[in-house]
Amino acid sequence: MGHEYFLPPEKVHFVWNNALPPALEIESGDVVVYDLRDVTDNQITPASTADALTSLDWSRIYPLGGPVFVKGAKPGDVLEVEILDLHPKGWGWTGIIPGFGLLEEEFNKPYLRIWDLSAGDHTLLREDICIPLDPFCGTMGVAPGEKGEFPVMPPGRFGGNMDIRHLTRGTTLLLPVQVEGALFSCGDCHAAQGDGEVCVTGIEAPMHVALRFRVRKDRSIPEPQFFTAGPLTSKYDGKGYYATTGISPDLMEASRKAVRHMIEHLVRTYNLTPEDAYVLCSVVVDLKISEVVDKPNWIVTAYLPLGIFV
């Protein structure tokens, strides 16, 4: 069954660096329970206003719990991370941060929403817009193989800041081990997020997380892979989807167009401000690549789950 460890909230680091001393050493099969801060390291609180987003100390962004040294893990192995449980701590936030996000050119002013997550399984954008929670860690990774310090924002073959919304409870993540002991770290928890995370934040929330680790010697993988149970979006599926296409020779521009069209739809149909519409896209709208072969125009489609409108 393995041992269960608790990693306290002070055991964090803010860059990837395979020379960091382990916060914990465990055996394959052990469980670690984390108490994880929000992505700003408590610089945003339930009392914050949008101004807080313009004065962030970026050296404190991405506090990651860890690193955890898993005995026996060698470069070329796979670290299997079984996601046992995640519990947001009662509040969260979503922000538009100047200089970031898919539509950074048109949304260049800071905007902050604080979410009440105390209901446990949902939160409200407005009394008639209910967002189901589907928590996951935005960042889970092993230490990179290269020496030195690396910022957390870009993900890489070691995983890291992947922001994959389906890494939820019950999912098993596979990471390619780069250094001895794997040196796993995690953080940047999201209580909800759509595929794309278009405004650069999901529902950012401090969280308790429980993960089981196993070292697998039977295979190697080039980049992260995972198994997740279906159905993928059962919390949203009930009332169908409204979808907007973005058509362009460039997938990035196609993504921008699809999201712009969705924002227009949300503003017109539901009387939302553009900022709240953008935030809603980031936390519940999914970007799919509908086709990437019909030369020279590709299609990205944004899917809005209508089940959020109550």
Next chain:
Amino acid sequence: MGHEYFLPPEKVHFVWNNALPPALEIESGDVVVYDLRDVTDNQITPASTADALTSLDWSRIYPLGGPVFVKGAKPGDVLEVEILDLHPKGWGWTGIIPGFGLLEEEFNKPYLRIWDLSAGDHTLLREDICIPLDPFCGTMGVAPGEKGEFPVMPPGRFGGNMDIRHLTRGTTLLLPVQVEGALFSCGDCHAAQGDGEVCVTGIEAPMHVALRFRVRKDRSIPEPQFFTAGPLTSKYDGKGYYATTGISPDLMEASRKAVRHMIEHLVRTYNLTPEDAYVLCSVVVDLKISEVVDKPNWIVTAYLPLGIFV
């Protein structure tokens, strides 16, 4: 209720051109039932071999049923297309065509699979790999606003060859009308396809299709939009998903990596040939944009529904 019309299979055209004479004139509210050829205009038959893919007459690719003139439709209106029903005619094909597809550099030899669709709701890649059918028209569009002839392959703001897998029975597609009467055409039917259509073909199949048309004056849209019922993937969801990530500063390269990793996984785990694995990706694997904001690396994830393995 409107009238119901039948558009016979000889009423086709092979390019977009808003000067083409209407094959049919209808009122808003009417239904048209189509008898649609496969995308090659019968150049591929159930008896074909891969050689047929190297000698295609490209002037006969994309036979589209239509155009249908919808009375009262003006530029700036929306043509609402209610997708009432689609029935494949009992067989289909998927091909790897040199010079096309997401991985055209490594898959540069013609490959053809003929599918038996006579069961109606599924087809087999192998006796232990069962693909549920979820038919849709790969191409539905109104005539472009610009004068002249335009090839069908690239989609545009008028719709056209969108290859959006969720345009299935029960979905309502909205198209921005470009010319008087809309001049709607459709074809290129797929019995199944994943988001991305990565090898450039889905399960291409001749099909009977029924569509209801309505002219809407209450709104304008910049590019196609649609409403589709949920759940989106209930035919596949039962056993969860295996997912591979592709991480890159370029969404196209991220897509390629995710699909390459999925092909490796399929070959290793299920003993498929690389060609069959690529075909399987095209007909059932979905590409999602997991994040497009974690500068400078984006993630495209390929999701394989495990429900196909029986």
